[in-house]
Amino acid sequence: MVVATSNAASQDEVLKDSERDLTIDGAKVYRFSVGSSKIQDVFGGFITPELVKWMKENVADFDVVHIHGYRNFQALVAGHYAVKQGVPYVLQPHGSLPRTGKAWSKRIYDSFQGLKVMRGASLVLALNRKAARAAVNFGVQPDNVRILPNGIDISKYRSLPNKGSFRENYRIDQGESIILYVGRIHRNKGLDLLVRAFKTLPEDLFRSSTLVFAGPDDGYLSELRGMVSELGMESRVHFLGYISEVEKMGALVDSSAMVTPNFHGFPITFLESCIAGCPILTAKDDLDWIDGKVGYVADASIEDLRDKMAALLGSEEESKKFEKACRNMKKRFSLDNVIGRLETLYDNAICRNPS
Numbered sequence: 001m002v003v004a005t006s007n008a009a010s011q012d013e014v015l016k017d018s019e020r021d022l023t024i025d026g027a028k029v030y031r032f033s034v035g036s037s038k039i040q041d042v043f044g045g046f047i048t049p050e051l052v053k054w055m056k057e058n059v060a061d062f063d064v065v066h067i068h069g070y071r072n073f074q075a076l077v078a079g080h081y082a083v084k085q086g087v088p089y090v091l092q093p094h095g096s097l098p099r100t101g102k103a104w105s106k107r108i109y110d111s112f113q114g115l116k117v118m119r120g121a122s123l124v125l126a127l128n129r130k131a132a133r134a135a136v137n138f139g140v141q142p143d144n145v146r147i148l149p150n151g152i153d154i155s156k157y158r159s160l161p162n163k164g165s166f167r168e169n170y171r172i173d174q175g176e177s178i179i180l181y182v183g184r185i186h187r188n189k190g191l192d193l194l195v196r197a198f199k200t201l202p203e204d205l206f207r208s209s210t211l212v213f214a215g216p217d218d219g220y221l222s223e224l225r226g227m228v229s230e231l232g233m234e235s236r237v238h239f240l241g242y243i244s245e246v247e248k249m250g251a252l253v254d255s256s257a258m259v260t261p262n263f264h265g266f267p268i269t270f271l272e273s274c275i276a277g278c279p280i281l282t283a284k285d286d287l288d289w290i291d292g293k294v295g296y297v298a299d300a301s302i303e304d305l306r307d308k309m310a311a312l313l314g315s316e317e318e319s320k321k322f323e324k325a326c327r328n329m330k331k332r333f334s335l336d337n338v339i340g341r342l343e344t345l346y347d348n349a350i351c352r353n354p355s
Contacts, residue, residue: 001027002062004055006048006074008034030054047073055081064346065089070096070118071109079117088353090345091121092148095265097134115139122349127266128286146345149287151338152271154330157249160276166250170212170238177209177313180255180278182248182269184218185239190261190283190300191224197305199231205313206236214240214251252276256319257295257312261305274329279312279322281305294326 007019022029032048051074059065059081067078070093082089099106115138118124124140125148126132135145167174179198183189191213198211211233213224221239228237243251249272252258258273261283270287273280280295283305291297296308312319331337 002058003027003029004032004051004074004078005029006032006034006046006051008046051077059087060085062087064122064349066346067091067117067121069094071106071114075117076113079120080113083120086353088122088349089120090123090125090349091118092125093118093131093135095127095131097131097138110138122352123345125345129288130286131265146348148341148345149333149338150266150268150271151333151335152268152275152330153335154275157272157275160253161246161250163253166247166254169247169250170240172210172212172238172254175208177205178251178255179209179211179309179313180251180258181211181213181215181260182251182258183215183260183263183267185213185215185221185224186218187220187223188262189220191220192227193261193283193300193302193305194259195224195227195231195233195237196302197309198236199233200302200306201310201313205310209236209256209313211237212240212251212255213238214243214248216242248272249276252278257281257309259305259309261300271330271333274326274333277323277326279319279326281308281312289329289332294322294329 003024020031022031032050032054034046034048055077059078065078065082065087067075067089069075070091075091079089079091099110118135119139121140121144124135124145126135126145127149128147132145132147136142164174166172167178172178181189181191181194185191195211198209199206201209225239228234248269252273253276255276255278257280258269258278259281260267260269263270263282263284263286266287270280270290274294280290281298282290282295283298283300285291285297296311298304298308312322
């Protein structure tokens with residue numbers, strides 16, 4: 001296997017020769033310097049000019065090319081030379097197809113060469129059903145789209161924090177049920193819906209539960225705190241800010257449910273929740289393995305989110321059923337399993353290319 005990548009994470013540092021051509025875990029890794037900031041400003045993203053010559057000279061040596069991302073310089077270059085040399089390629093947009101944000105620049109990219117690169121792929125890999133539909137809407141043949149979820153290295157989670165340790169650290173009463181949100185505190189996460197649904201829980205459940213927000217502020221914390229204060233919920237809501245990986249797993253171990261009303265792509269926190277045996281509650285039906293299996297998918301309404309939350313809090317039998325299912329589900333998304341599926345897709349892509 002050969003990986004062509006960049007020094008984008010440390011682009012202010014000059015790449016030494018010893019950092020350009022590496023072998024990591026048996027894979028050859030080539031790193032290319034990112035172009036000047038002026039060129040990046042014009043292009044709208046980082047570019048790697050050296051990749052052009054390298055792809056032109058080397059792409060014919062490969063059986064299949066895997067392109068990560070979609071609207072970037074690297075995808076254009078890799079797609080162009082793969083087609084030119086008759087090498088099949090797999091495109092994995094990683095949830096980047098929707099024209100949100102700078103929609104005008106994305107339309108220009110798509111009309112320039114982007115759609116040609118996407119439609120020329122032997123296979124397009126989508127994170128979930130919504131992403132698969134988006135690819136079809138962009139003109140990809142349905143038979144050329146496959147859903148490949150994120151995977152997780154379950155060996156990293158062999159030793160979980162002791163049950164009750166998170167409660168003790170944050171002084172949450174052992175008798176209180178914890179409803180947990182983990183992630184950025186951002187407006188588009190549906191956190192206002194979560195707060196209002198929690199507020200309308202039946203009185204006995206509300207008084208015996210705590211709502212915990214764990215994650216960094218992404219521009220919405222002040223407004224969310226204001227809403228909690230306005231609803232008179234300060235004593236029932238905790239804002240922890242950023243917490244470590246160990247603390248996050250401790251929180252999941254101690255929680256009755258991990259609630260994420262809205263999400264993008266395929267959150268790794270969902271897989272971590274399964275590893276911890278914590279049921280999932282969301283209001284977005286993009287993943288087919290949650291509803292009724294490891295938790296619930298609610299309508300995007302206060303009433304239904306409240307009712308599903310109450311069901312998780314009010315039924316010990318239901319909670320234990322989901323907890324067991326969660327622990328079994330982690331095998332499906334183990335990194336080894338996902339990599340095995342990817343290797344099969346590579347074979348599929350090669351077979352689709354008669355040249």
